[in-house]
Amino acid sequence: MSQAARRIEETVTVSKGQTVLAARAASRSFGPVQVLFDVDFELKAGEVHALIGENGAGKSTLMKILSGYLSPTGGHIELDGRRVDFASSDEAEDAGVILIHQEFNLAEQLSVEQNVFLGREIRKGFFLDHKTMRAETQRLLGELETKVSPTAKISEISVSDKQMVEIAKALSRNTRVLIMDEPTAVLTNREAEILFRQIERLKANGTAILYTSHKLDEIARLADHITVLRDGHRVANVDAGTMSEDQMAQAMVGRELSNIFPVKHEVGSAETVLSVRNLTVGSIVRDASFELKRGEVLGFAGLVGSGRTELMEGLIGVRDAEGSVEIGGKPFRVGSVKDARRAGIVYLTEDRKGRGLILTQGMRPNLTLLALDRFGKTMIDGKAEEAALDKAIKDFDVRAPTRSVLVGNLSGGNQQKLLLAKTMLAEPEIVIIDEPTRGIDIGTKQQIYQFIHALAGQGKSVIVISSEMAEIIGLANRVYVMRSGRITGEVQGSDVNEDVIVRYAMGLEGRKFDSHE
C-alpha cells in the first residue's frame, strides 16, 4: 500500500514555506483548443493555496496537470525544484501528490472500503487483510465524522457521503501535496467544517494544499495565498490577506458584481398552480402537503438528506409516490416524467452526471433530449436543434471549447449551465430546480438568479431546492422547511431568515406542520 508514501514522510523533512510543487509556463490544449496559457504557479509546504476562476477557466485542468492525470502540452512541472514528468497519476501519488477530483472518482459497485484502498490494498502475504483495511477505513471515516459503513456500496450512499469517502481515500495516502477540486460543492456546512479542520491539521504537519471552490467565503477563510485564473491565463497571484471577497469576484469575472440577488417580485394573491396533498414517496417522505402560486419562487430548505429530492422525484414520477396532486385545479396522476412534462412541470436534478446529462454525447443531443417533441413530430429538425443550441449557449453563457465537444469534457460549471438550458427548453409552467448553482462560479450564479427571477416575472412558478441558505433567502418568496421526510415549517415574506429556517430544519421548532390545518 502506501509504503512509498510513508517512506516519503519519514525521509523528507519538510520546512515550511519551501516550494514543493510548481508549474513552469504550463500550457494545455485539447485538440485545436488551448485552455491553459503559460501558467506559472508555486505551491509551498504548509500553506493553503487557493485557485479561483470562472467556470471553464482551467482550474481543474491545471490541477490534473499538477497531479499527473494530464500532461502539459507546453511547459513542465517541478517537484522540489527538480523537473518531473509524471507518466501517470500513480507516479504522482508515489511522490505524495494526491488529487481529490471535482467529480467522484469512485467505483459505484464496490464498497466504501474497497474504494478507499483500491490499487493500494493492504495484504497479509498473498491475501487481503480485510480486518486492517476495514479498521483503517473506519478510523478515517471516524476522523471525518462520517457515519457510513465501510461495507456499504458506493451506489447506495448519499452524494455528500461519497465526497467524504473521496476525502478519506486521499487522506489514507499520506500526502505531501493535497489538491482538492471543489471538495465542498456537495457538502453540508457541518461536513465542510470537518474538512476544514482536517485541512488545518494537514497544513500544520507541513502538507501543501491546493484548494478550489466557488464559495468565496471559504477561500477567504482558508487560503494563505490566492491565484486567479481567467480564460486559461493567470491574472493574479497574491497573498490572501490582500484580497477581499468582492475583489476576488471581480478578479475572476473581470467586472464588478453588485447585489447578486435581484429584488423579489410581489406574488400577492395569485392563483394556486400546484397543490400537493399528503404525498408519500418511497419510505422516506411522508404526507407532504404544499402549494405553489403563479409567479412565485418557492424555496425548499432542509438539511441534506431531509428528503427534498425524493419529494420532488415522487412528484414528477421517477419514484413511487402516493397522494393527491392538482395542477391548475385539475387532478394530476403521478405517472412518468413525460406526464409531468405534459402537465407543465419539469425537474432539474441535483445529480447532473448520474441523472442529468449523457457524458458520452455532444451538447446538442443532450440539450434537446427532454424536449425532443418540440423539434418535429416524426423527424427531428436538425436546424432547429442547432438554433436552440446557439440560443442556449448565448442565454446561459455555456463556454465550450468546441461545439462538438463531448459533454463529459465540459468543465463542471458549464455542464450545470447546459443542464439548466436543457430543462428550460421544455418551456415549463412550473420548474423545480434542485441545487441550481452547485459548482457554478459567482458571476454565473448571478445570471442564474436573474434568470429564475425573470421566469417568475413571466408568470411561471419556480421551486428552488438549495442547501445554500443565502440562496433560499435571497430568492424565495416563501419557504418550506423539511426534516426527516416531513415538511416541518413554512416561512413567508419578511420571516424568511436563516435563524427560523435552521430551527425548523433541526427540529427545534417541533410542531408537525400541515398547510391546510
Place this chain on the structure above:
Amino acid sequence: QDAETAVIGVSIPAATHGWAGGMNFHAQATIDALEERYENLDFVLSTASDPGQQVSDIEDMMATRNIDALVVLPFESEPLTGPVSRVKEAGKWVTVVDRGLAQENIEDLYVAGDNPGFGRVAGEFFVERMPEGGKIVVLRGIPTTIDNERVQAFEAAIEGSGIEILGMEHGNWNRDDSFEVMQDFLSRYPEIDAVWASDDDMAVGAIEAIAQSGREADMWVLGGAGMKEMIQRVMEGDEQVPANVTYPPAMIGTAIELTALNFVGNAPVSGDFIIGSVLITPENAEQYYYPDSPF
C-alpha cells in the same frame, strides 16, 4: 417397473441436418409403433448435439433408467467406444448403428450403411456417365470422418477417368450453405458438366442455384441418401437428376426393431447387417420411393 418390462435406450445425434432429421423421425416412429405393439417394452430416446453429450446421455441411461439394451448411433466412433463398451461390460445388449466403434466385437448387433460404398457408387456413376471425362464440382458435408470416407472413395473411383474436380467446398449437408457455395462455383467456373452434391439436401440447394443461373441444361446433379423428392425426379426421368445413391436413414428403425426382437421374440438376432449403397436409376427408382417419409 415390473421385472418383465425391458427398457431399451436409444441414443442418436440430434436432427441438425436433413439426413439426421429423417433418422430422428424413423427412430421416433419405430419406438411409437413398438411401444404400441408390445406392452413389456419401454424406450428411452435421447438426442445429442455433440459426442460429449451423447456420452452423458448413455451414462444417464445406465445410472438412472436401468436400460436392458442400448441402440446407439455414435456421433463419432472414438469418443463413444469406451462408454459403449462399458455398457456392454455391464451385461447389456448393445446395438451399434451406422458408425462402427473404434474397437471390434463390442456390439451384439451392428446395422450400418456403407460410407465408402456410398462414395464409390457415386464415383462409378460419374465415370459411366462421362466416358470422355469432364469438369465437375463437389459439395462436401460437415467435416467428419463420414464425409472423408465418402469423398476418398469417390476420388478413388474416378481416378484416371479424365474427370476433373474443379472445386470442392463444404456445403455442410445444408441447403442454404450448398446454395451459396454453388452460386459461387457458378460464378467462378464458366464450364461445369456435373455436380456431386453427396447428399440430397445439398442437391436441393445446388439445383436451385443452377436454376437461378439458367444453366440447368449444362450440368446434372447427383445427390445421395434417397430423399423422396429426389427419387421422384429420378423416377420421372428428369435429365438434371439422373440418379441417386441410397443411404437410408430408416436403418435406425431396423436396428431398433431387431433389438426389440430379443426381448419379445425368442430368436435373438445378432451379427452385422451392412446396408450397401445402391444406385437408384429410373429403372429401379420405384422400389425406393416412400412418399410418406419426411425425408
Place this chain on the structure above:
Amino acid sequence: MSDHAATPAKTTSSSGFKIDFHIWGPVIALVVLVVAGAMMNPNFLSYGNVTNVLARSAFIGIIAVGMTFVITSGGLDLSVGSMAAFIAGVMILIMNALVPSMGVGIGIVLVGMASALVVGLAAGLVNGLLITQARIEAFIVTLGTMGIFRSLITWLADGGTLSLDYTVRELYRPVYYSGLFGVAWPIIVFAVIAIIGEIVMRHTAFGRHCAAIGSNEQVARYSAVHVDRVRLMTYVLLGILVGIATIMYVPRLGSASSSTGVLWELEAIAAVIIGGTMLKGGFGRVWGTVVGVLILSLIDNLLNLTDLVSPYLNGAIQGVIIILAVVLQRQKKAQR
C-alpha cells in the same frame, strides 16, 4: 452503467484524425476486400456475382439493422436465428394448410407474409416483455428463447424439413429471384430497410432515445424517455425485421428445418459491431452495420471464389479478417 469519468487522461493531440479512422475503418476494410476480390477473380465484379452476394446478405442484413437498435439501447438478442427458423416453419405450415381452402393464389402468399410479420412481432414482444417487465438479463432471456424457438421448429418439422407446397412455391419464388430494373427484390428490400433504419436512428426521437438509454438509462428516465417502452420497441422492431427477413428467405429454397438460421445471431451481432456500434450501447450507426454485413458476406464469397487454402481453414481466415477489419477502426481507443 455509464459513469465513465469525464476526463480522458493523456489524450494526445490527434483527435480529429482518430475520429476519421473510427468512421472510415469499416469502409476501408470493405474496399480492400472488394479490390482483393477483383484481383483474385475476374468474375468477382460480374453482375451475377454481385447480385448473389448482395441478395444473400439481405437476410442477415435486415436482421442486423434491427439488432443495431437493440444493441444501441444496451440490449442483445441471441434468439434471432432460431426465431427466423421458427417463423419460416410457421409460415410454411400456414400456407400449406390454406392451399385446400384458399386455392393457390396471391392471397395465400400474402397471408403467409402477414403471418411472418405477426409471429415475428409476437416473438419480439415475448423477448421484450421478459427483459423489460420481468427484468431478466437480455443475454439469458434470448439464450432461453433461442433454445425454445429452435426446439419448436424441430418439433414442427418432426426433426426433418418443412417444405412449401410446390405450386405455392412457384408463385412465391420471384420474391427472391426476380426484381425491379435488374435489382433483385431482397436487395431492394434490404436497401430500403437500411435507409429507413439509418433515418430512424439519426433523425427521429426513437433513435435518440435508444442511444440515450444505452448511454445512461437513468438520464434517459429523468429526461422523459419511457425507457421500458423504447427498449420493448427495439425488440419488437427486431422481431418484425426477422419476420421480413424470413419473408425473403422462404421463397429462396421453399423450406425450413432445424438447421435454418443457425448462427445468424452471431453473424448479425458481429456485423453490427464491425460496423462501429458499441456492444455496451450508447452509440449505433445503421450504415456501419450494412458495411459490416457486406464485409461478412464478401469474406465467404472470396473464400469460395479462390482456393488459397484448405477449406478446413476457411473459418480461420474468416476470423482473421473479422479481427483485422475491426483493428482499423479501433486505433481510436488505443491512444486514450
Place this chain on the structure above:
Amino acid sequence: MSDHAATPAKTTSSSGFKIDFHIWGPVIALVVLVVAGAMMNPNFLSYGNVTNVLARSAFIGIIAVGMTFVITSGGLDLSVGSMAAFIAGVMILIMNALVPSMGVGIGIVLVGMASALVVGLAAGLVNGLLITQARIEAFIVTLGTMGIFRSLITWLADGGTLSLDYTVRELYRPVYYSGLFGVAWPIIVFAVIAIIGEIVMRHTAFGRHCAAIGSNEQVARYSAVHVDRVRLMTYVLLGILVGIATIMYVPRLGSASSSTGVLWELEAIAAVIIGGTMLKGGFGRVWGTVVGVLILSLIDNLLNLTDLVSPYLNGAIQGVIIILAVVLQRQKKAQR
C-alpha cells in the same frame, strides 16, 4: 448544523429482503431442481448419478470459473469451446507423436498435460493481447479466435477425429474415471478450482481489481490499478483453466474433433450469469457460477430421467428453466 443521525438510509427495510433474493435465487433454483429430480426418479440421488452429473459439470465448471473473472472485469470470451477442442487436439497429437520416442508411461501423460497448460496459456495470451493492446472489442476478438481455433482443430484432424493412442489412453483414463475416496478426480479438481477461485475473487487484490475495472475502468486506472495487465491476466487465467478442463476432458473421450466443445462458451457464460455475476461487469461471484453450472447440468440430466416430452422439445424446456432460474433473483431490479 449537525443532524447526521437523521439521514435515513433510503432502502433499509426492503433492501435486506431484495439482496437475499439476489443471493439465494440461484440456490433456490438448484434446490428445486434437485427435489424435482428426486421425485421423478428414485435413482436420481444415487451415488452413480450424482457422480456422473458432477464429473461432467467439471469441464464447463472449470472454464466458467475463469469466465467469471473475465466477465467481472467487463470482458467476454466466446472462444473457450473451440479453444478446448484445439487444445485437446494438440495434446493428442503431441502425446501420439511421443509414443515412439518416449514409450508409453506416466511421462507422456505429464508432457501432454503440460502442453495443454502451455497451449491454453498461449491462447489466452493471444486473446488478451488483442483485447488490451490492439484495443479490439472482446466480442470481436474472441469471435474471431473462436473461428480460428475451430478451423485449426478441423484442419489438424483433417476433417475427422484425432484419437489418442490406445495404450496411452488406458494409462490416462483414470484421470477422469477414478478418484480419491470415491470422489472422481474431475469433481475434486473442479471443487479445488472453485474454492481457489472464490478466494481469489474475494480475498486478493486481483479479484478486487477485476471488479473495479468492470465497474469503472477510468476509476480503476486513476487508482493505480494496472488495468491492461489485470485484464490480460483474466484472459490468460481463463486460457489456463480451459487447459485444465481439457486435461480432464481428453481421458473421458480419448479424442478430439471439430465437434468437441461446441457451444461450451454459451454454456459457460450462461452459468456465470445465472450465478448472479453481471454481464456488464463490476460484480462477480464464483460460488454463484458453480451453482449456475450445476443448474445447467442438472437440467440435461433431468431431461434424460423421464420422457415427459418429445426429445425435440428438450431445448425448449431447457430454455424455460434457464429463464425461470434467473427470474427468481432478478426481482431486485424490478423494484427499483
